Amino acid sequence: MEDLSKKLIIWYQQNKRELPWRKSSDPYKIWLSEVILQQTRVNQGLNYYLKFENRFPDIYSLAEGSEDEVYKLWQGLGYYNRAQNLLHAARTIVKEYGGRFPEEKEELLKIKGIGSYTASAVASMAFGKPTPVVDGNVFRVLSRVFGLYTPIDTAKGKKEFSSLAGKLMAGHPPGIFNQALMEFGALWCKPKNPDCTHCIFFKRCYARKKNAVLALPVKKPKPKVTDRYFYYLVTETQNGKILMNKRGSNDIWKNLYDFPLFTLQEKSEPLQTLDQPPFQSILPGLVYALSDISREYIHLLTHQRIHAVFIRIFVENFPEQSPEKGLLLIEKNKIEKYPVPRLLEQYLQDQKLIKHH
Numbered sequence: 001m002e003d004l005s006k007k008l009i010i011w012y013q014q015n016k017r018e019l020p021w022r023k024s025s026d027p028y029k030i031w032l033s034e035v036i037l038q039q040t041r042v043n044q045g046l047n048y049y050l051k052f053e054n055r056f057p058d059i060y061s062l063a064e065g066s067e068d069e070v071y072k073l074w075q076g077l078g079y080y081n082r083a084q085n086l087l088h089a090a091r092t093i094v095k096e097y098g099g100r101f102p103e104e105k106e107e108l109l110k111i112k113g114i115g116s117y118t119a120s121a122v123a124s125m126a127f128g129k130p131t132p133v134v135d136g137n138v139f140r141v142l143s144r145v146f147g148l149y150t151p152i153d154t155a156k157g158k159k160e161f162s163s164l165a166g167k168l169m170a171g172h173p174p175g176i177f178n179q180a181l182m183e184f185g186a187l188w189c190k191p192k193n194p195d196c197t198h199c200i201f202f203k204r205c206y207a208r209k210k211n212a213v214l215a216l217p218v219k220k221p222k223p224k225v226t227d228r229y230f231y232y233l234v235t236e237t238q239n240g241k242i243l244m245n246k247r248g249s250n251d252i253w254k255n256l257y258d259f260p261l262f263t264l265q266e267k268s269e270p271l272q273t274l275d276q277p278p279f280q281s282i283l284p285g286l287v288y289a290l291s292d293i294s295r296e297y298i299h300l301l302t303h304q305r306i307h308a309v310f311i312r313i314f315v316e317n318f319p320e321q322s323p324e325k326g327l328l329l330i331e332k333n334k335i336e337k338y339p340v341p342r343l344l345e346q347y348l349q350d351q352k353l354i355k356h357h
């Protein structure tokens, strides 16, 4: 372990990129760089850092900045909640801490807008506190070198990797060690085709020896997506009404409105579904004219891919007696008032039954 950390730090000193915030132990600059670099590559983030540093050279100037200006400088980086957090945290530090960053991770975490990763980075890099920083690069390096298969996107994984990083850090300058581990992941132990043959961990790396470089790190398995085929019956009546359905609470789109629906696990010929329940309980004895069969609409949910087809019919004499449970006849021009799933909204817009928003 000791040997591994030493090697890593020597590698870092010889290979690190010269980045402006690395020349400084100013917590403001370290913090600013860490917030900008989350979910952003260094090449892209560097320009943003320079723009911010130039316009807001210290925490006081940033705290006085307007939301509009901060957002404008941030434009193009995405994840605007990070810009919001940046400004919020700057104002809190000026107002409640007299402009001085707290040194301990626990204290930094009390500031709204500073999360665990940033708090560890500032505490270790600006104040030398032994708080391990675990980002995507660190997960990759440690999982490969030590053969750790715990999924990294779980609480257990985060704890395990953080504890290992903490052990490796012991006896070394925390800020340097953290940056070395992240930089090694970013520059050498890359996601694809890392140069294992010339790697400083060639001898001890588990993944290299077991040919598991691309298998590590491990993430939680993605849930399987199932296909469902929805056939909707859109029934219009002679007096400007349309038959809708209030969805129950035991499936997707709880309590939203849609049309009478027939669901299948496989694709079917749309017109064949008219012989199926629940349409059969609506249609028998009624004279109807087919107005339209829609294209297939695809709608993605986390675990489901919905393929929907809408069969639109016109019924001359729809009985006015109360329709079946859950079904209701509504005025077509009031349809906008009913909350519908996005899929239906698209269809209704295409059919000009509601306006585009």
Ligand code: SF4
Binding pocket: 141, 144, 145, 188, 189, 190, 194, 195, 196, 197, 199, 200, 201, 202, 205, 206, 207, 208, 213
């Ligand atoms: S040997 Fe390959 S997989 Fe292992 S740490 Fe080095 S670059 Fe990464």
